[in-house]
Amino acid sequence: MTPLVEAVDITKHYDARHGGMFRAPAPPLRAVDGVSLSIMEGETLGLVGESGCGKSTLGRLLIRLLPVTGGTIRFAGTDISGLEGKALRAVRRSMQIVFQDPYGALNPRMTVEDIVMEPLVIHGAARDAAARVAEMLSLVGLPARARDRFPHEFSGGQRQRIGIARALVLRPKFVVCDEPVSALDVSVQAQIVNLLRDLQGELGLTYLFIAHDLGVVKHISDRVAVMYLGKVVEIAGKASLYQAPRHPYTRGLIASVPVTHPAQRRRGAGERHRLEGDIPSALNLPSGCRFHTRCPFVIDLCRQQEPVMTGGADGHLVACHRAQAIG
């Protein structure tokens, strides 16, 4: 099986600030710093990590919403990292995104029909557009009378349905879902997660599902990648990742998720593998393994040498010098 989306050592650096005439230029902010991964056709890859780890940037790089600084992105076997103009627009039909904020992502002056129709117009597919919009609205569970209404007339969950309809109306192959449920009330989150799953089955979609909620990611994903400070530190099938996490960061993340029943509370020192401290700045990355400043298993090697992704035939990859020792 060939991957639908493949990233090879991609980076995204931002110039932090100009150094001034007599100062050396400041080092760049390395938002995504050498990520390689592939997403198979029809699968959902979950992407988790703390805010500022680069997960949204990575999602946008994969669909060429942002240009890469280095590395290669292949979509259905074709290198798309350098595409421009018409050729870029042609591949973009197949790659869409659902945004986090259902309030900010929809133009308040456009009707629902215009919002969902806009991608068809842009890509010159306006024939039968009204019919395709109507079909799409019913597919995402919106009533037909929603067509002539404006975004503010809808609740957050309904707006997210509009955003999903807009993303899917061109029948893309690959959809980046960037925190699609984190702005929604919990009782509504489940509706949207179920909808995304149903649509995946019906339309044969491939998802990159970005979220900070580990429970939601576990539910929807086939495989999960964990990012820390611009790097993927662990990637595995979800059962393997959640039951036997190998990277100390992944373990810390899972241990930080609140329990689901008060009887499972574990209080007191040493009771949980909780992470100490904050995520360091991407402007000033720690030497060696970038997690070493918060890692409870750190040794000298970790401060000096950056670990590379290694793993067995089971597809469980981890970038940690100590993964074997702490197993």
Added chain:
Amino acid sequence: MSLLEVRDLTTVFRTGRGEVTAVEDISFDLAEGEVLGIVGESGSGKSVTALTIMGLLPRPTARIRSGAIRFGGEDLTRLPESRMQRIRGPGIAMVFQEPMTSLNPVFSIGDQIMETIRAHEPLSPRAAFSRAVAMLEKVGIASAATRMADYPHQLSGGQRQRVMLAIALVCRPRVLIADEPTTALDVTIQAQILDLLLDLRDELGMAIILITHNMGVIAETADRVLVMYAGRIAEEAPVAGLFDAPLHPYTNGLLECVPSLTEDRARLVAIPGTLPEAHRRPPGCRYAPRCPLAAADCGHGLPPLRALVPGHRAACLRIAPS
């Protein structure tokens, strides 16, 4: 004898569509040293409840229509603003959801903590300084004495929330209201802040009202829980009772719809529909349009909050007392 007693409290807001009820007819007690969780979704009235207790409702938009808030032998709803100012801080203190916007960006964090101390106690600047440093250490800020001169933008989100806690706790309040204190934070930092809250409760002995939309946060921290829906209390129970045997169908739905790390499900159990807006609430039980158990009589009149199991109250006509 409880520390704080809220009785039949109703708070209304004036809007373009007339007055709407944000909090309706709620009553609860808070005991010394207790962690009371208030859980609900947006529009449930949980934050308005907190602002009403604190006397921080936006005026003249909002007003208390009826009810009493008894604390330290006084009814807070009848106190003049000058007296209320003396209670905020040493009596009841609050931390807000947004650690980014709740601190003043042009004053150092040390100034902001000392301002609070000196508003309530006649301490010398030196004594206020050392008290502020001690408090910063207590909330887990390393090298506190040098960090006193830092400005909010120099701190991470988690550190800012620690500073907010220091400001709230520096006058030793008897009640701390924490309104979604970890919602803007990453899970790793959330875990740190929740641990810290419970440690401080043990050390300082204050009672906590913890407002959240997250059932996991309730499971981690609360002794007793109020579940709010559309301005009213749907259920009240000790935390174990709530998770073991939830009575109200809404509570059940909230517990079911959260995906768990430990079990796999093909589909999440979703609650259909959305929360009713305040000016479009249905007649009768407000949850009835979304409720799997709703019957004809649910549409007539509000269900009373009844003790169905000792210490465990729910407002639902479909549940029989056991």
